[in-house]
Amino acid sequence: MPPTPTTVPCQYRTGKTLGSGTYAIVKEAVHIKTGKYYACKVINKKLMEGREFMVRNEIAVLKKISSGHPNIVTLHDYFETANNLYLCFDLCTGGELFDRICAKGNYHEPDAADLVRTILKAVKYIHDSGIVHRDLKPENLLFRTPAEEADIMIADFGLSRVMDEERFHLLTEICGTPGYMAPEIFKKTGHGKPVDIWAMGVITYFLLAGYTPFDRETQQQEMEAIIAGDYKFEPEEYWVNVSETAKQFVRECLTTDPIKRPTAGGILKHPWLAKPHFVPDPASPHGGPTDLLPHIQKRLDARTRFRKAVWSITAMKRMSLLAGVGGSELSEKIHKYKEESEKEELNEASGSRG
Incomplete structure (x- = not known):
């Protein structure tokens, strides 16, 4: 995972869930000091076991291009807690x-x-x-x-x-x-x-x-x-x-x-x-x-x-290929881990700044 030097009190408070991807949920997050809102990708560590390279790679890519172009989302921050990894992006509120x-x-x-x-x-x-x-x-x-x-x-x-x-x-x-x-x-x-x-x-x-x-x-x-x-x-x-x-x-x-x-x-x-x-x-x-x-x-x-109808099937197939496990077993795992991610109270946690 990304380097995690010192543990610091978390600077964000998470709000409503904005969406759910293949292996992460996206929540609204507010930076406590500035009051600025972000979209926060919350990735359950257990769900990513053996596939940490995917997150490491996403961070490497975004660090290379973030803030360089007005039509590309910027990665503003990333940190982790005991259970989750958090990636904070521009909050795009204008829809698809x-x-x-x-x-x-x-x-x-x-x-x-x-x-x-x-x-x-x-x-x-x-x-x-x-x-x-x-x-x-x-x-x-x-x-x-x-x-x-x-x-x-x-x-x-x-x-x-x-x-x-x-x-x-x-x-x-x-x-x-x-x-x-x-x-x-x-x-x-x-x-x-x-x-x-x-x-x-x-x-x-x-x-x-x-x-x-x-x-x-x-x-x-x-x-x-x-x-x-x-x-x-x-x-x-x-x-x-x-x-x-x-x-x-x-x-x-x-x-x-x-x-x-x-x-x-x-x-x-x-x-x-x-x-x-x-x-x-x-x-x-x-x-x-x-x-x-x-x-x-x-x-x-x-x-x-x-x-x-198709989205749920596609997401399951993609995760099955990554995890190498059967559909029903994987479905239970994803549901359980995403629920864990959802419940974590970020404002009570400590994060390690990357």
Whole structure:
């Protein structure tokens, strides 16, 4: 675990639980002296036994890039108690990407391009810092505040890795969220920064239509479609209002050969990001862009219902692979350890500053 020199009285008080991940819960925390609020990732030590490298790695990545870019969450502090590890991040209160889009009332292709450009600039910064994120997806794109002009932030660096440029190597373990994973991850041929560009292609497709390009009936079929690069801009009713330039941008990101896939710096120069592209709305008196929200909303409503069922299964499978134990046994363990994390009164504990 991170270095733990001296034990000091804890400087935070935890509040409500904001969410729950694969091996951690996220709680609101207030810094007692400053009154400033943070999102605090609480990781039960027992749950991480044998997998401490995951937390150590997340801290190493975040220390390297924290505070360096306005669109990347900052790790402000980390410490541990007898039972838990605590990582304190920016508290992003503006909600997830698609919740924000749906709340807007209207949404056009240039809006999607603006979002993609902003995220890609942050991805370029991450890559220039020698890091690959490996889990870019809409759920990890959060808005800093509810304000309309709020920054969008890349969050959750739990699967990120520092790429050793001196001693060039490729990562080979399977990781990420299936629908956003690049072909080379499934093929185990070695992967690196190009996986993030592939994920950006999937995110862009999603931003334009409200569903992912490799949606299939089973995970096996989805994996086969990804490896083959088998996707279409269909059904046509969802794509008739999207420009050919946007589709070309998606195609370039979804190049199956990682060597031929553009870099973050290269794809940022694409015409779709250089100036507004859109299909004019025939009903608009000034020939403005067509509103993409009605179709996206329709698909997202169906996806939200489906996602709730799938998320718990995916999280369980991911933890089973990590822990090498059966589903029901693991389910009990996770529930028990997360309950322990939830109950710990941080203001009564002592923490060791990292």
